[in-house]
Amino acid sequence: xxxxxxxxxxxxxxxxxxxxxxxxxxxxTQRFSPAVEARLTSVIEQLGYRSNPMxxxxxxxxxxxxxxxxxxxxxxxxASVVKGASRVAxxxxxxxxxxxxxxxxxxxxxxxxxxxxxxxxxxVYTRTPEAELDWLMALGRPAVYFGRPQRINxxxxxxxxxxxxxxxxxxxxxxxxxxxxxxxxSRSLRDRERMAGVREALAAQGxxxxxxxxxxxxxxxxxxxxxxxxxxxxxxxxxxxFNDLLALGFMKAAQVLGFKVxxxxxxxxxxxxxxxxxSCPGLTSVDLHSERMGAAAMRKLxxxxxxxxxxxxxxxxAQLVLRAxxxxxx
Amino acid sequence: xxxxxxxxxxxxxxxxxxxxxxxxxxxxTQRFSPAVEARLTSVIEQLGYRSNPMxxxxxxxxxxxxxxxxxxxxxxxxASVVKGASRVAxxxxxxxxxxxxxxxxxxxxxxxxxxxxxxxxxxVYTRTPEAELDWLMALGRPAVYFGRPQRINxxxxxxxxxxxxxxxxxxxxxxxxxxxxxxxxSRSLRDRERMAGVREALAAQGxxxxxxxxxxxxxxxxxxxxxxxxxxxxxxxxxxxFNDLLALGFMKAAQVLGFKVxxxxxxxxxxxxxxxxxSCPGLTSVDLHSERMGAAAMRKLxxxxxxxxxxxxxxxxAQLVLRAxxxxxx
DNA sequence: TTGAAAGCGCTAACAA
DNA sequence: TTGTTAGCGCTTTCAA
Numbered sequence: 001x002x003x004x005x006x007x008x009x010x011x012x013x014x015x016x017x018x019x020x021x022x023x024x025x026x027x028x029t030q031r032f033s034p035a036v037e038a039r040l041t042s043v044i045e046q047l048g049y050r051s052n053p054m055x056x057x058x059x060x061x062x063x064x065x066x067x068x069x070x071x072x073x074x075x076x077x078x079a080s081v082v083k084g085a086s087r088v089a090x091x092x093x094x095x096x097x098x099x100x101x102x103x104x105x106x107x108x109x110x111x112x113x114x115x116x117x118x119x120x121x122x123x124v125y126t127r128t129p130e131a132e133l134d135w136l137m138a139l140g141r142p143a144v145y146f147g148r149p150q151r152i153n154x155x156x157x158x159x160x161x162x163x164x165x166x167x168x169x170x171x172x173x174x175x176x177x178x179x180x181x182x183x184x185x186s187r188s189l190r191d192r193e194r195m196a197g198v199r200e201a202l203a204a205q206g207x208x209x210x211x212x213x214x215x216x217x218x219x220x221x222x223x224x225x226x227x228x229x230x231x232x233x234x235x236x237x238x239x240x241x242f243n244d245l246l247a248l249g250f251m252k253a254a255q256v257l258g259f260k261v262x263x264x265x266x267x268x269x270x271x272x273x274x275x276x277x278x279s280c281p282g283l284t285s286v287d288l289h290s291e292r293m294g295a296a297a298m299r300k301l302x303x304x305x306x307x308x309x310x311x312x313x314x315x316x317x318a319q320l321v322l323r324a325x326x327x328x329x330x
Numbered sequence: 331x332x333x334x335x336x337x338x339x340x341x342x343x344x345x346x347x348x349x350x351x352x353x354x355x356x357x358x359t360q361r362f363s364p365a366v367e368a369r370l371t372s373v374i375e376q377l378g379y380r381s382n383p384m385x386x387x388x389x390x391x392x393x394x395x396x397x398x399x400x401x402x403x404x405x406x407x408x409a410s411v412v413k414g415a416s417r418v419a420x421x422x423x424x425x426x427x428x429x430x431x432x433x434x435x436x437x438x439x440x441x442x443x444x445x446x447x448x449x450x451x452x453x454v455y456t457r458t459p460e461a462e463l464d465w466l467m468a469l470g471r472p473a474v475y476f477g478r479p480q481r482i483n484x485x486x487x488x489x490x491x492x493x494x495x496x497x498x499x500x501x502x503x504x505x506x507x508x509x510x511x512x513x514x515x516s517r518s519l520r521d522r523e524r525m526a527g528v529r530e531a532l533a534a535q536g537x538x539x540x541x542x543x544x545x546x547x548x549x550x551x552x553x554x555x556x557x558x559x560x561x562x563x564x565x566x567x568x569x570x571x572f573n574d575l576l577a578l579g580f581m582k583a584a585q586v587l588g589f590k591v592x593x594x595x596x597x598x599x600x601x602x603x604x605x606x607x608x609s610c611p612g613l614t615s616v617d618l619h620s621e622r623m624g625a626a627a628m629r630k631l632x633x634x635x636x637x638x639x640x641x642x643x644x645x646x647x648a649q650l651v652l653r654a655x656x657x658x659x660x
Numbered sequence: 661t662t663g664a665a666a667g668c669g670c671t672a673a674c675a676a
Numbered sequence: 677t678t679g680t681t682a683g684c685g686c687t688t689t690c691a692a
Binding site for chain 2: 684686687
């Protein structure tokens with residue numbers, strides 16, 4: 001009863017045609033006589049034949065799979081990126097190979113090099129500086145990059161970090177905040193842009209920025225940094241955090257230390273992860289539209305694979321989402 | 331300068347050996363004379379030869395890839411499961427094919443059937459009742475199932491939902507809660523067990539359980555259900571939620587409605603997602619060790635693929651994590 | 661220790 | 677519309 005899996009030859013034999021015919025039929029490459037069509041349909045049904053994707057890939061050179069690497073899948077921002085990419089991939093009949101690099105650059109390269117042979121294209125979310133990314137190009141696979149590449153020539157999707165930072169800072173200023181701090185994460189390639197946006201808005205008012213740097217883009221890093229900020233020598237009215245995770249951690253710790261947000265200090269983050277809605281106070285955030293970023297990257301990659309000329313850089317707009325962690329200061 | 335990718339034949343030719351020799355060398359299947367070894371090493375290095383995984387898979391029937399399907403990657407519980415599975419896979423040289431079924435059963439089957447030919451094994455997190463899962467067995471691939479299968483014969487990994495529910499309920503009772511409610515999500519296969527655990531603890535004290543059912547395992551569903559619970563006819567001391575997302579949503583809405591947690595009502599959830607720590611009050615939760623579940627499933631699958639006889643069911647223990655959403659009631 | 665030969669399951673010219 | 681014929685890049689007997 002246990003029959004070995006049916007191959008194209010089994011089908012051809014059973015239907016009394018050549019396997020080329022079966023191949024063409026299965027792939028809908030051609031029209032057929034009703035007789036053959038009927039026989040093939042029924043035989044395939046009967047044998048439960050499904051073409052072997054490996055054999056197919058080997059010969060066509062296309063795998064119908066896309067490799068996606070992110071830095072940490074448990075960070076809701078990346079989870080959303082994956083969501084968006086996954087949805088588009090599925091809609092186009094592509095499979096997603098996920099790589100969680102866990103913020104480990106050494107892993108990243110090796111994993112991606114291995115992966116590259118098994119996929120039609122790559123989407124890469126990395127912290128590795130462009131200067132060290134030549135191997136990515138050398139892979140010879142279509143790839144989409146998250147960020148604004150200067151040096152490497154890869155189609156990219158970026159959030160409008162600088163504008164987002166500028167916007168939220170202007171908002172803070174309009175609320176009467178004067179002494180603004182930035183809790184950055186310098187290892188991120190986005191850190192610079194966000195800081196620049198904040199600085200720019202501040203500079204327009206002749207204000208200086210106080211900068212702190214977190215050791216990780218995580219809530220616990222935000223918690224750790226809190227005391228040195230709220231109890232430090234430079235009192236702050238407002239703190240712009242590199243991301244929501246840091247902001248959440250900071251707020252929690254601040255509260256433990258007896259500081260009230262936003263009464264004592266306003267806090268904002270980036271990414272607008274859903275959990276910013278459930279902290280208290282709710283977290284004001286710059287929505288970078290993570291899911292849309294993932295979807296846009298996948299669409300772009302698929303277009304490139306299709307031979308279409310995709311625009312080099314897609315910028316997803318940022319949007320300020322106001323919640324209770326910021327308030328008017330008198 | 332643009333050279334096409336090197337094949338095993340190129341290497342064989344350049345090194346003056348047969349491609350069988352190259353194959354054996356690359357796979358370390360055999361020992362070689364120093365001369366051959368040296369030549370091969372240098373030629374491979376020079377040509378940058380890497381064996382084509384597709385061709386390899388086609389012939390050996392092994393892909394070194396595992397398919398993992400989850401219900402919603404933006405739910406931190408699943409993100410953690412993926413994290414755990416991904417880590418173990420990477421450590422063993424396996425690649426992860428991720429499927430986000432988005433809670434859509436129709437998608438699930440099709441995606442998994444497609445996937446099954448490209449992977450050596452499958453890990454499936456599903457809501458589909460076992461009775462409708464015969465196709466999964468028919469795929470003929472090693473598979474690991476999340477849950478406690480009754481009917482189908484698949485190695486599985488399960489959390490100890492019933493015990494976890496029992497524990498947290500006993501805790502609530504010991505704090506003096508009497509009128510306990512359960513916000514369930516009946517579509518989940520885990521819902522029954524959690525409810526049973528709560529019921530059992532309550533029954534020991536002769537208490538009844540009030541049950542509500544959410545339309546989704548999400549924060550917004552929790553928000554929606556809130557008013558009918560806190561403003562309903564049956565006042566509650568405590569609410570056990572199917573998961574942390576529901577609990578978070580509920581708490582937020584309760585607060586908006588002017589109810590205080592835990593003063594007016596204690597709230598607990600399941601999964602112990604990290605964001606339960608940042609809500610306020612912090613959310614008491616049953617930690618099901620999501621990441622460990624993912625890792626355990628992957629380990630089990632890999633063992634099965636390796637031909638080892640894995641135990642049929644691995645149960646990951648539950649642990650109560652106390653935070654401020656529960657308090658002694660007088 | 662090495663190589664020759666026979667495929668794995670499929671597609672892609674090209675003929676018929 | 678259908679079939680023939682070559683492989684794709686690799687592994688695997690089996691013989692040398």
